[in-house]
Amino acid sequence: MVCAGVILRSGKVLLARRGPGRRHAGLWEFPGGRVEAGESAAESLRRELREELGIEAEIGAELARARHVYDFGEIELVAFLVSKFEGEPALTDHDRIDWVEASRLLDYELAPADVPIAKVVASHKRRGRYQGTHPRRFGEKYKELAGDAEAAEKAKARGSTPAGAHLPIMLSEVLSALEPVSGASVLDCTLGWGGHAEALLERGARVIGLDRDAEELERAKARLSRFGDAFAAVHSNYAGAAKALKTLGLGPLDAVLADLGVSSMQLDRPERGMSFKADGPLDMRMDRSKGKTAAEWLAAASEAELARALEAFGQEPDAKAIAAALKAKAGTLTTTWALASAVAEAKGLGPGRVVKANAFSAHPAARAFQAIRIAVNAEDEALAKLLRELPYLLKPGGRAALLTFHSGEESLVGGYLRAQRSEGLWAGEIAAPKTPRPEEVRENPRARSARLWSVTRT
Ligand SMILES: C[S@@+](CC[C@H](N)C(=O)[O-])C[C@H]1O[C@@H](n2cnc3c(N)ncnc32)[C@H](O)[C@@H]1O
CATH class of the missing domain: 3.40.50.150 (Vaccinia Virus protein VP39)
Known part of the structure; x- marks a missing residue:
């Protein structure tokens, strides 16, 4: 079992991130760690917060539990509220910490097991921020990702990285x-x-x-x-x-x-339309000052051209079936989720949004997205x-x-x-x-x- 703390201060929640070479590097988490034998989950959390962040915390009510299967095994995560603590959280175990409005937790790329916990925390305030259950415009939900200079500046000033930062590979x-x-x-x-x-x-x-x-x-x-x-x-x-x-x-x-x-920033910004992870306009251009968007490219390409691109740039085994399905829907594929659903349907996986099993498994539309992006950008x-x-x-x-x-x-x-x-x-x-x-x-x-x-x- 793993314990996690939803640490609150002035209405904001602390998220922490580990740097290269650490488990979940680059993903945001609620701080915590393994529950050790002989300790209750709350005792382990108190110790973890002391060791990781240098704070003396009073562990509050249990907030939520979640299970997640990672490639290294299944974990059960138990999250507690922490609204009282002494000391200032320090970067001893993490490379970044960020204080996040509860309603914006889901804008951050979280470790998969932390997502259900974030949903519980974010659920009340999310309704208050937007009219209806969903933001109407992508920019409304992803203000910081869309370049809210003030949010980015504030994050920089406290040594944090705004959501959507990229970890250098190797x-x-x-x-x-x-x-x-x-x-x-x-x-x-x-x-x-x-x-x-x-x-x-x-x-x-x-x-x-x-x-x-x-x-x-x-x-x-x-x-x-x-x-x-x-x-x-x-x-x-x-x-x-x-x-x-x-x-x-x-x-x-x-x-x-x-x-x-x-x-990662391009993938994480729904308005760039590069990823099936969030819904966004089907753009995919790296340089938005020129060229056709992916939606325009799909509408203009012939079925044979599409199949060729899916094979050559995505090594997609179902290239022909997908090309035929995409052409049949030509003109209606204007969002990332419409494209992801159409690809999944062409692969016989049924309509609707496809959810990946975990961060390590490939999405059924991954090859098609890669191929279309390469074609759109003449990579x-x-x-x-x-x-x-x-x-x-x-x-x-x-x-x-x-x-x-x-x-x-x-x-x-x-x-x-x-x-x-x-x-x-x-x-x-x-x-x-x-x-x-x-x-x-x-x-x-x-x-x-x-x-x-x-x-x-x-
Ligand atoms: C994987 S990221 C690089 C990340 C970077 N090494 C880091 O540590 O932050 C690739 C970047 O290359 C840019 N890019 C891709 N193709 C390009 C091209 N043909 N010419 C110039 N930039 C390109 C993308 O816009 C993107 O910002």
């Missing part, structure tokens, strides 16, 4: 691959939240960060502004990396990083262009690290690197990509499919 492995020395020049082709860039800057590197997503770029730019001239952010597709460097008056660099795909073309230019972005002896997340990216990256190696552009053999440590995967499910490729320029 960070220590990326740093070992790039070996950034002080003053080294590094191009981060996929700046995102700036997690990798931040670690490189902290080691004294100078970083140029590219992102085709102007909204995410602005957030990262503000977040990393403390590094002054050592950091520059450029709104650009990495397909135009060479041009971007030329515009900045820069020649070949010491290192290049590309962490492919989408970020394969951009990656091929970057790979063609990659050797020439680096000085002799310069290093590159690429994080891929699916077999399509793996075969493009592996194919280009091996071909360039045979032309003498890379030193040594092209090693098989590294996989994340099991602990990282357990704690950050989004790391599970990551593969790290690293090469050194001759």
Whole structure:
């Protein structure tokens, strides 16, 4: 059994988050821990809160119980109210804490077992905030995610991360691959939240960060502004990396990083329409200033084109059936849940919203979402262009690290690197990509499919 505390202060609830290398890293939780033999759940919680947060708490009424099956086994979670405590919660065991309005708990990406507890806590106030049982606009529910600058600033000021932050994948492995020395020049082709860039800057590197997503770029730019001239952010597709460097008056660099795909922030913002996790308009564009949305792309694509994309970019075994079903519904697929339901139905799983068994299992629409996102953003073309230019972005002896997340990216990256190696552009053999440590995967499910490729320029 596991105990958890719903700690209240001034009407807000404390959520805590563990950093890389810890169980549930990147997910928000109510603080607590294992109930030890010989202790009651309340006694264990009092001890856990003392050890984890440095507070002396008075454990109140039992609030809720929940069961959850993780890949490491089933747990029963018992949550207590904690409205009185002495001391100020400290970051001894966590990397972030955040005081959250009860009505906004479900806006945070919670550890799965904590979700039912959050629902109990949030249920009363949620009704008061919106008219009806659901927010009418996505922005109403996801104000902070939609860029509520004040909320983000407040979170930053207390050293917290606003909901929707991204944990850098295989960070220590990326740093070992790039070996950034002080003053080294590094191009981060996929700046995102700036997690990798931040670690490189902290080691004294100078970083140029590219992102085709102007909204995410602005957030990262503000977040990393403390590094002054050592950091520059450029709104650009990495397909135009060479041009971007030329515009900045820069020649070949010491290192290049590309962490492919989408970020947690993009996935977590329902209005970006990238994920089946929440309902949102079916957009999926990384750069919202141009191109067709996923809804427009689906309406315009032929059935054969759709099936090809599902096969090539999603390795979707039911590509033909799904393509036929999506075309039959053409024009009505304007939201993420409509698309997820249509895919599930085409797979014979019945209509309605599909709920994943747990954070580690794949959603039946996951492959289709990935394939449509890749097609909408022409991700394969951009990656091929970057790979063609990659050797020439680096000085002799310069290093590159690429994080891929699916077999399509793996075969493009592996194919280009091996071909360039045979032309003498890379030193040594092209090693098989590294996989994340099991602990990282357990704690950050989004790391599970990551593969790290690293090469050194001759
Ligand atoms: C996985 S995230 C990167 C996360 C980042 N490494 C971190 O630690 O926060 C990928 C980012 O790359 C961006 N991106 C994807 N394709 C891109 C492209 N072709 N050109 C530029 N940016 C791209 C996405 O918009 C997203 O913000």
